[in-house]
Every structure is written in C-alpha cells, then in structure tokens.
Amino acid sequence: MGNLPHFQLFIDGEWTEGSDSQVMTSENPATGQGWATFACASAGDVDRAIAAARRVLDDPEWRDMTQTARGKLLYRLADLVAENAARLGELETTDSGKLLAETSAQTGYVADYYRYFAGLADKVEGTVLPIDKPDMHVFTTREPIGVVAAIVPWNAQMFLTATKLGPALAAGCSVVLKASEIAPAPMLEFARLIEQAGFPPGVVSVITGDAENCAIPLTRHPDIDRIAFTGGPETARHVVRNSAENFAVTSLELGGKSPILVFDDSDLDGAANGLIAGNFGASGQSCVAGTRGLVHRTILEPLIERIEQKASAIRLGDPLHSGTHVGPLCTAAQVRKIEATLATARGQGAVIRFGGAPADRPGNYMTPTLVQCTSPETETLKVEMFGPVMSLLAFDTEEEAIALANSTPYGLGSGIFTQNLARAHRVSKRIRAGICWVNTYRAISPIAPFGGFNQSGYGREAGVEAILDYTRTKTTWISTAQEPMANPFVMR
Structure with a gap:
C-alpha cells in the first residue's frame, strides 16, 4: 500500500492529511485492486475549511476584487483545465472506471463552463427602481451569498463541479468542495489547478470523507450559506434535514428514470x-x-x-x-x-x-x-x-x-x-x-440550464440564471429630501 499514489486534502491553501489521520484506499473498477490512497477529512477539518471560507469573504484581497478580476481568474482556471484534461481524465477513469474517451473529452469541454461564467462575472448588475416616493433614490445590488458547500458524486465530477464552482466564484462566494469518497482522486488533483490559477487561500478548499465525519458536519454547519448538491434522493433528504440547522439556500440535482x-x-x-x-x-x-x-x-x-x-x-x-x-x-x-x-x-x-x-x-x-x-x-x-x-x-x-x-x-x-x-x-x-x-440525447452546454422536477431535485445549474443563484439582492434607500426625516412613528 505504501507504494500507491497518495492524495491529500486541500484546505485554506495548504495540502494536508486529515486531522484524525484516517486514510482510505481507492479501488480501480477495471481490476478490483487498490490503486491509490487518499486522506479523509474529520469534522475538525470541515470546521477549518469553513472558517477559512468565512474569513476570506472579509479579506480585501477577495472581498474587494473587482468582478472583472474574478473573471480573469476563472479564465486562467479554464486554460489550466484544458491543458490538464488528459491527465485529469486518466485519473478519473482509473478511479471510477468511466471511459477515458469520455472523461478526457468532457474535462476539456468543462473548460468552456469556466470561460462562460468568467464572462458573466462582470455582467451581474443591480437596478435603479422607479420608486413611488420622489424624495428617494432606491437601487438594488447583488452580493455574494456567502460560503458555499458544493457536494459532487463520483460520476461526471469535473462537469458537476464546474456547474457549481464556476458561478459561485464568479459571484464572489467562497467554496468548500466535497468530492465523493468513492473516487475522489481527480477532484483532489483538480485542487492543484485552483492553486495555480491564483485564487487567494481559503476561497476554495477541496475535501473528501464519509458522511458522519465530513458530509454531515459540512451541510449542517452554521456558517454555510448555500448548499449545491448532486447525488441520490435518499442522501438529498438528509441534506435538506441538515440545512434546517443553518437555513442554507439549497439546490438539489438528483437521480432519474428518464x-x-x-x-x-x-x-x-x-x-x-x-x-x-x-x-x-x-x-x-x-x-x-x-x-x-x-x-x-x-x-x-x-x-x-x-x-x-x-x-x-x-x-x-x-x-x-x-x-x-x-x-x-x-x-x-x-x-x-x-x-x-x-x-x-x-x-x-x-x-x-x-x-x-x-x-x-x-x-x-x-x-x-x-x-x-x-x-x-x-x-x-x-x-x-x-x-x-x-x-x-x-x-x-x-x-x-x-x-x-x-x-x-x-x-x-x-x-x-x-x-x-x-x-x-x-x-x-x-x-x-x-x-x-x-431526436438526440445527452447533449450539454454551459449556456443551457440543467436540473430536474419532482424527486430529481430543484434549482438549475448552468445558464445565465445560475450565477444569480449564488447572490443575494440588497435594496438601498437614499433620501434626497432637503428637509430632515419627519415623524418617526409613521412609515414612509
């Protein structure tokens, strides 16, 4: 086992083992043999990743970065994904058994998702409202929703990550990305590209682990503002119950019998x-x-x-x-x-x-x-x-x-x-x-929304709407009256 490749967690800009030193072995589905090991996050590691994500939202390096500058970081990430598509595809195939022809091609196409959201980063606009009070100037702005817990399964993980990470980062959020413990190697390797792209430490952490030590502490944590989950309906029910602890805005992309x-x-x-x-x-x-x-x-x-x-x-x-x-x-x-x-x-x-x-x-x-x-x-x-x-x-x-x-x-x-x-x-x-x-099937595009009805979940990923789902609307009222505020006991 000591000769197998080993993958660490990426938390707050650092590569690290899990705090409880738990390590799991990943099997190659084509052989049934262990081919790599990976560190597993504990509840303490989850806390550390979320604390970093919360801290960076108040760090001027990320908080005050212009929308255009965020877009440029995403463009850089897109280029790195395209350059490393073959390597990431090979890791995903070895770890999950999916065809290399599909994983490498899909990863290459995923770069376009990051480019799409990079282009949208400085297109998120507010509105001046035609308010019914002539002595008021009222406008809306869209602000990052906050700390995002993005949870992806082992299948199509590069694609499903892009549909969450792309709009979240374009909107100015910070993200704790949890990869499936079944086949996490490509996501832990992908974290190296996030680091190379130049995102400030803490903006994105990539972790993996089991439900009890990782997923549950993540989805019920009081500092999580948004949960973006892809997986099965039964797990999604637990996610929704956990979100009652933090009232996180939640989107679910679940299974189907299409x-x-x-x-x-x-x-x-x-x-x-x-x-x-x-x-x-x-x-x-x-x-x-x-x-x-x-x-x-x-x-x-x-x-x-x-x-x-x-x-x-x-x-x-x-x-x-x-x-x-x-x-x-x-x-x-x-x-x-x-x-x-x-x-x-x-x-x-x-x-x-x-x-x-x-x-x-x-x-x-x-x-x-x-x-x-x-x-x-x-x-x-x-x-x-x-x-x-x-x-x-x-x-x-x-x-x-x-x-x-x-x-x-x-x-x-x-x-x-x-x-x-x-x-x-x-x-x-x-x-x-x-x-x-x-007259076709299984076609995708960053321009086209993706999501389901009923027990296939709610919320949409990709398309223009997606970036708005990672923002909150703020309404600002400015009095332009020459006289000071009058009767404080009467609502304007």
Missing part, C-alpha cells in the same frame, strides 16, 4: 442510436440515463432488431483503451444491484433480449442488457440501476406515451424521437422533466 419516447414516424437508426447513447453511454452511469424506452407498438420489433445489431458491435473492456465502448461499473455493489433487479424483472415476465449477466472477466463489468417489458410495473422501469441496462415498453397512442413518461416520481431528462415537428412541440410541453431532447 423516458425516451419513440414514435412510429421516427428514423429507426437515429432512435436506436439515441437509446444506446441514453443507456449504454457512460456505461449507463449517468443521472440522465434514458432507462425507460417507450416505443410505439408497431415499430417495437424492428427497433429491437436494430438495437441488437448495433449492440453486437459494442466493445466491452479496459476503459483506458480508446476502442472500448463500455467499461466497468464504479463499484461491485452496482453489479449486484443490477443482478437482483433483473431477477425481479424476469419474475414479472420481462424478457432479456441480450446481456443480463456480469461479464466473465476481472473487475466490475456488466454486459450491456436489453429488457423487453410487458408492464410499466416491471422493476427495471422503476429502479435507477446506474448500469448499462435498457428497458423497452410498448405503447399504442400519444396520450398513453405521455402518461407512461410521467408515471414516475422523477423528472430530470427525457427524449422524443419523431419526424413530426408539431408532435415534438406538443409532447415535449407535456412531459414533466427539466430537460427534453428531441
């Missing part, structure tokens, strides 16, 4: 590719995975044939190899959960058209799987599995398709495949989800 509706006028090759992207892309480890495929009955069988044909060419293997399409799952527990869910679905009458079992090789590999369902109550249509499992269910009418699409407590992503423009507008308007892709 529907993909395929109508009978669809281009079948395009629809098949969309379903494969939505289910087997990222090895199915995506919060917007389109795991509820709803297909018009008249085209179900020919669509399945196309999916089977395309899936036969999928290469499952080492995520560091450029030719691999599907890599391992991040944890062995995910594989076991998928096996159990598929067993339940079989008992409900579902048919496994291909796949359905772990791959016969070392590591946490699950073969790409297609489940043909006979009922909307089939377990694979209800449970978020976070693996390469596609479930298809037939529908007969547009109304039925919409009802099936909305028959879920989630509401993050959705997809529609149709050549009918009127139908695309009509159906997308009625689907209860924060994102709707038409």
Whole structure:
C-alpha cells in the first residue's frame, strides 16, 4: 500500500492529511485492486475549511476584487483545465472506471463552463427602481451569498463541479468542495489547478470523507450559506434535514428514470442510436440515463432488431483503451444491484433480449442488457440501476406515451424521437422533466440550464440564471429630501 499514489486534502491553501489521520484506499473498477490512497477529512477539518471560507469573504484581497478580476481568474482556471484534461481524465477513469474517451473529452469541454461564467462575472448588475416616493433614490445590488458547500458524486465530477464552482466564484462566494469518497482522486488533483490559477487561500478548499465525519458536519454547519448538491434522493433528504440547522439556500440535482419516447414516424437508426447513447453511454452511469424506452407498438420489433445489431458491435473492456465502448461499473455493489433487479424483472415476465449477466472477466463489468417489458410495473422501469441496462415498453397512442413518461416520481431528462415537428412541440410541453431532447440525447452546454422536477431535485445549474443563484439582492434607500426625516412613528 505504501507504494500507491497518495492524495491529500486541500484546505485554506495548504495540502494536508486529515486531522484524525484516517486514510482510505481507492479501488480501480477495471481490476478490483487498490490503486491509490487518499486522506479523509474529520469534522475538525470541515470546521477549518469553513472558517477559512468565512474569513476570506472579509479579506480585501477577495472581498474587494473587482468582478472583472474574478473573471480573469476563472479564465486562467479554464486554460489550466484544458491543458490538464488528459491527465485529469486518466485519473478519473482509473478511479471510477468511466471511459477515458469520455472523461478526457468532457474535462476539456468543462473548460468552456469556466470561460462562460468568467464572462458573466462582470455582467451581474443591480437596478435603479422607479420608486413611488420622489424624495428617494432606491437601487438594488447583488452580493455574494456567502460560503458555499458544493457536494459532487463520483460520476461526471469535473462537469458537476464546474456547474457549481464556476458561478459561485464568479459571484464572489467562497467554496468548500466535497468530492465523493468513492473516487475522489481527480477532484483532489483538480485542487492543484485552483492553486495555480491564483485564487487567494481559503476561497476554495477541496475535501473528501464519509458522511458522519465530513458530509454531515459540512451541510449542517452554521456558517454555510448555500448548499449545491448532486447525488441520490435518499442522501438529498438528509441534506435538506441538515440545512434546517443553518437555513442554507439549497439546490438539489438528483437521480432519474428518464423516458425516451419513440414514435412510429421516427428514423429507426437515429432512435436506436439515441437509446444506446441514453443507456449504454457512460456505461449507463449517468443521472440522465434514458432507462425507460417507450416505443410505439408497431415499430417495437424492428427497433429491437436494430438495437441488437448495433449492440453486437459494442466493445466491452479496459476503459483506458480508446476502442472500448463500455467499461466497468464504479463499484461491485452496482453489479449486484443490477443482478437482483433483473431477477425481479424476469419474475414479472420481462424478457432479456441480450446481456443480463456480469461479464466473465476481472473487475466490475456488466454486459450491456436489453429488457423487453410487458408492464410499466416491471422493476427495471422503476429502479435507477446506474448500469448499462435498457428497458423497452410498448405503447399504442400519444396520450398513453405521455402518461407512461410521467408515471414516475422523477423528472430530470427525457427524449422524443419523431419526424413530426408539431408532435415534438406538443409532447415535449407535456412531459414533466427539466430537460427534453428531441431526436438526440445527452447533449450539454454551459449556456443551457440543467436540473430536474419532482424527486430529481430543484434549482438549475448552468445558464445565465445560475450565477444569480449564488447572490443575494440588497435594496438601498437614499433620501434626497432637503428637509430632515419627519415623524418617526409613521412609515414612509
């Protein structure tokens, strides 16, 4: 173990071990073997990071930095992210099992998120109000909301960090970023870029650790003003309960069981590719995975044939190899959960058209799987599995398709495949989800808001609105009257 790479915490501009000296080992999902160790934060480390974040808000170096200057720091960070995309991608792949082709490309694109928010930094404006009192000059300003607790999961962590850190720093906040203890290496390495970019010590601290010693003390701390959380609904419930201790403004980007509706006028090759992207892309480890495929009955069988044909060419293997399409799952527990869910679905009458079992090789590999369902109550249509499992269910009418699409407590992503423009507008308007892709799937941009409805959370990340969510509005009243204030017992 002593020969493994080791990652430290980054707190108040210093690299440090956890105060209780706890160290965890991270396993490579492709081999099942430990490949690195990392320090874990204790409650005392959380306190130290938050104290630094609170202190720096009153430090003239950060407090009085112009909005334009903050933007320049973010531009510098963006350049460093782009320059180090290959290195960060390799770390993320080794730590989480996600494909190198995706992690390195996504990290490179994440640089554009920081550039987007860098450009918005000096576009946050107040307003002079046309007040109804002629002897008053009244205006609003937007001020940083304060100390932000940003909590990201192990999947798509560079992207999910950018959607929180970018607007928070552009707004002038300070941030304690908690990486998932499952695969934190790329985030702890990313902290080096924050340091190199020149942000003052304490503006950003990067920590990781378990719930009891790290996440709970962070989210319930009285000096936290804003919580930005991405993760599962059950953990989110704990976060919301913890936020009752500090009344922190909270946004939640949670899981999903996103529907993909395929109508009978669809281009079948395009629809098949969309379903494969939505289910087997990222090895199915995506919060917007389109795991509820709803297909018009008249085209179900020919669509399945196309999916089977395309899936036969999928290469499952080492995520560091450029030719691999599907890599391992991040944890062995995910594989076991998928096996159990598929067993339940079989008992409900579902048919496994291909796949359905772990791959016969070392590591946490699950073969790409297609489940043909006979009922909307089939377990694979209800449970978020976070693996390469596609479930298809037939529908007969547009109304039925919409009802099936909305028959879920989630509401993050959705997809529609149709050549009918009127139908695309009509159906997308009625689907209860924060994102709707038409004749495509899993597209992102820093310009486009990202977030869900219902148990997929609330709040939006990316887009112009995001930076405003890290500010508070202050209203300033200035009397321009020549006479002093009159009767103190009458409200103006």
